[in-house]
Amino acid sequence: MLKNEENAVVIYPIFTQSAYSENGFYDYYHKLCDERCLEVPIRQIGDGNYNSSDISYQVLKILGYPIITDMDVDRDPTILDSYDKVIVLHNEYVTKKEFDAITSHTNVIYLYPNALYAEIQYDKDSNKIKLIRGHNYPEQNIRNGFDWEYDNSSYEYDTECFSWQMYEIKNGLMLNCYPEQIIFKDAFILMAIKHSDDPFWWDISQKYGTMIPSDEYQKLKPVLDGLSANIQNTESQNIQNTESQNIQNIESQNIPKNTGDGGCLIATATYDSELAPQIQQLRELRDEKLLRTESGSNFMHGFNQFYYSFSPIIADWERESPVFKDVVRIIITPMISSISILNHVDMDSEAEVLGYGISLILLNIGMYLVAPVVVIYKVRKFKFKKTRLGVLKYKNF
Numbered sequence: 001m002l003k004n005e006e007n008a009v010v011i012y013p014i015f016t017q018s019a020y021s022e023n024g025f026y027d028y029y030h031k032l033c034d035e036r037c038l039e040v041p042i043r044q045i046g047d048g049n050y051n052s053s054d055i056s057y058q059v060l061k062i063l064g065y066p067i068i069t070d071m072d073v074d075r076d077p078t079i080l081d082s083y084d085k086v087i088v089l090h091n092e093y094v095t096k097k098e099f100d101a102i103t104s105h106t107n108v109i110y111l112y113p114n115a116l117y118a119e120i121q122y123d124k125d126s127n128k129i130k131l132i133r134g135h136n137y138p139e140q141n142i143r144n145g146f147d148w149e150y151d152n153s154s155y156e157y158d159t160e161c162f163s164w165q166m167y168e169i170k171n172g173l174m175l176n177c178y179p180e181q182i183i184f185k186d187a188f189i190l191m192a193i194k195h196s197d198d199p200f201w202w203d204i205s206q207k208y209g210t211m212i213p214s215d216e217y218q219k220l221k222p223v224l225d226g227l228s229a230n231i232q233n234t235e236s237q238n239i240q241n242t243e244s245q246n247i248q249n250i251e252s253q254n255i256p257k258n259t260g261d262g263g264c265l266i267a268t269a270t271y272d273s274e275l276a277p278q279i280q281q282l283r284e285l286r287d288e289k290l291l292r293t294e295s296g297s298n299f300m301h302g303f304n305q306f307y308y309s310f311s312p313i314i315a316d317w318e319r320e321s322p323v324f325k326d327v328v329r330i331i332i333t334p335m336i337s338s339i340s341i342l343n344h345v346d347m348d349s350e351a352e353v354l355g356y357g358i359s360l361i362l363l364n365i366g367m368y369l370v371a372p373v374v375v376i377y378k379v380r381k382f383k384f385k386k387t388r389l390g391v392l393k394y395k396n397f
Helices: 015-019 025-029 055-062 069-077 077-082 097-104 153-157 187-194 213-235 237-251 265-271 278-292 294-307 311-320 320-345 349-394
Strands: 008-012 040-041 066-069 085-090 106-110 119-125 128-133 164-167 170-177
Touching: 008 055, 008 069, 015 040, 015 069, 015 119, 015 128, 040 278, 055 066, 066 069, 069 119, 077 097, 085 187, 097 153, 153 311, 170 294, 265 278, 265 311, 278 294, 278 320, 294 349, 311 320, 320 349
Parallel strands: 008 066, 008 085, 085 106, 106 170
Antiparallel strands: 040 128, 119 128, 164 170
């Protein structure tokens, strides 16, 4: 069901893989070397570390998708005209010819955020690439080297892809997260790639937890049955029993909610790593406490809809301005500290989740709204008294 049956092609990001090499572009960005690191030799597919979207490449290759590289497109941009569908991986660094060929094709799946981000020059004779524009080069204020209107780089920090969704742009579809760690275990995202002409598959993750209409459910059932059979053939008996129960739930059209979401974009940008202790605390609270109850899951579902409407923008601002990042750190640290309290209490029932949740909300309202109002009131009152006292002294004098 997942194998390629269309006239589709995958572009392997060999230019980006080369840029990631030791003594490459990122060593220059991190000020470990001078501009000599902005010209690097082309590497071979899968030749060690620093690979780009390597897992997706392997999965799609196994499923029968033909593979070409950036070099193939740069040498002959018309090669893409031979295919009905083009799948772009993490092709962050591309030439202008490749950029024009991809963006002018009528059916492209941009499977990774941050694609088509920086312009490079490819020298066939020396077999090297050189950074031309983008990634704060040659001027600090330059971000996307092509000034591309559909740049979705802010989504690349969502590596968990719990609520993945594809959305339409002018010449195809874009995925709203970085799928490297889910593409080998989420059949639905592979179905979305294969059936990109069917909007049903684009946002299947958003439909978890709803009563799916029977006609749409018939599209899901073969995939679910196939996954169930695979699990029964490969997993232990305990896991078989668990998955069997899951399939029974699905058969009654009570599909569990996928209410988690990707990493906390603002906190990740603030603390510079998804492995920071603050991020781990938030993840543990979500997975070990909130998602284990219905009320907690409902809260996360609603919160994610709200949070991801603005967090990518804030995260972008943080990466652009160290001063703004420090301000955000000061603002969110008290909240994260208060939230960490929930990791040390029992929240096994709906009543406990609601009780602790409401208490925590009130605590944060007190910290962020009531306390500042009280302080401002006290300061103004003090200044008023001081001014009045000065006036009285003046009159007495």
